[in-house]
Amino acid sequence: MxxxxxxxxxxxxxxxxxxxxxxxxxxxxxxxxxxxxxxxxxxxxxxxxxxxxxxxxxxxxxxxxxxxxxxxxxxxxxxxxxxxxxxxxxxxxxxxxxxxxxxxxxxxxxxxxxxxxRHTNRRPLSDRAVPPSARALLRSAALGEGGHLDFLDGSGRYAQVTALVRRAETEQATDADFRAETARWTGRAAECPDGVPTDAFGPPADIPGVVSLRASHENRSIPPRPFEQDPVLAAVLTRDQGVAADVRGGMIMERVLLTATAEGLATSFLSQPFEARSTRAQLLAAFRDLGHVHTLLRVGYGLPTRMIxxxxxxxxxxxxxxxxxxxx
Ligand SMILES: Cc1cc2nc3c(=O)[nH]c(=O)nc-3n(C[C@H](O)[C@H](O)[C@H](O)COP(=O)(O)O)c2cc1C
Structure with missing residues (x-):
């Protein structure tokens, strides 16, 4: 014992x-x-x-x-x-x-x-490239949990997926139910044990970026800043889909995020196209030849922000x- x-x-x-x-x-x-x-x-x-x-x-x-x-x-x-x-x-x-x-x-x-x-970093990242060695480590982290990590710039899906992110962001920004739900969980005090406090938000982008992070996670009380124009995006995939594949997908996602953290990389999520009705099917179809896509991650170098x-x-x-x- x-x-x-x-x-x-x-x-x-x-x-x-x-x-x-x-x-x-x-x-x-x-x-x-x-x-x-x-x-x-x-x-x-x-x-x-x-x-x-x-x-x-x-x-x-x-x-x-x-x-x-x-x-x-x-x-x-x-x-x-x-x-x-x-x-x-x-x-x-x-x-x-x-x-x-x-x-x-x-x-x-x-x-x-x-x-x-590990924490979600919604601030601008630098334009420093994520080197092949770090990409290889992230890919093998996914593989180690039985999944696959696809870097979008390498697989030719970049333009299609970033267009879906922008479309979904627009749909959600005008959806009253989505806005009400977001308002319930965001803008909370820093010490609140759940929900996202305002100080975990990023600044607004001074010029529209290639991808939109959630407008609902922008801190409008800080000045707009330039965001990276070519963010590195990666998709977490499993071969199957369904309840068990979702749980497995989460294990893969976390191992990738922890590996990124250990390598000094910042990460955040782009979930709008999974959530918006008009984009979900197209997003899944865009990755169908690789398997079932679970999440889209933005990866790069940036100053650490606060843990919530x-x-x-x-x-x-x-x-x-x-x-x-x-x-x-
Ligand atoms: C499946 C999933 C989807 C998420 N989607 C988004 C997103 O689209 N935008 C965003 O800013 N954060 C997103 N997040 C990050 C959460 O908001 C974040 O994990 C949570 O607030 C806890 O903060 P932490 O990651 O800094 O610990 C997502 C997290 C998960 C697990």
């Missing part, structure tokens, strides 16, 4: 809740039951307008699983993940079973440490029975 196991599990849950989620909704719940940690979708925190099917929420829960398992591993605990383990209950997204001991790698340690530095708060792990965790390593 590892006498430190309860502390390790606490630490792993603290890392899990550092995962990104749309509007920092944190749509997860955890149940600790001896050697099992269940990861549940919290339906009350799924965005009904932007994410009616709960797809982005499932990606977020997948990202939480990635952080959880990684943090168990760097503390010497080996676990096994079963995604969507019960067909009858589609909200039980993952089951993490503690199996025994392991020896973490240097890479595990680097990524686990990046959990506490989370609800404490204890608030979203139920302990049915104390963590334990299963008897052989």
């Amino acid at each position: 590892n006498v430190f196991l309860p502390l390790v599990v606490d630490q792993a849950l603290a890392a899990a809740v550092r995962a990104p989620s749309p509007q920092n909704t944190q749509p997860w719940r955890f149940v600790v039951d001896g050697p099992r940690i269940e990861v549940w979708l919290d339906r009350d925190r799924v965005l009904p307008v932007a994410d009616p099917a709960g797809r982005e929420a499932r990606l977020s829960c997948g990202a939480a699983v990635c952080n959880l398992v990684l943090t168990l591993r760097v503390n010497g605990v080996r676990s096994r993940v079963r995604i969507a383990p019960e067909a009858a209950d589609r909200d039980l997204l993952a089951l993490v079973s503690i199996e025994g001991n392991t020896r973490p790698s240097t890479l595990d340690r680097r990524l686990a440490e990046a959990v506490y530095r 708060a989370r609800r404490p792990a204890a608030e979203v965790t139920t302990v049915r029975s104390a963590p334990e390593v299963p008897a052989l």
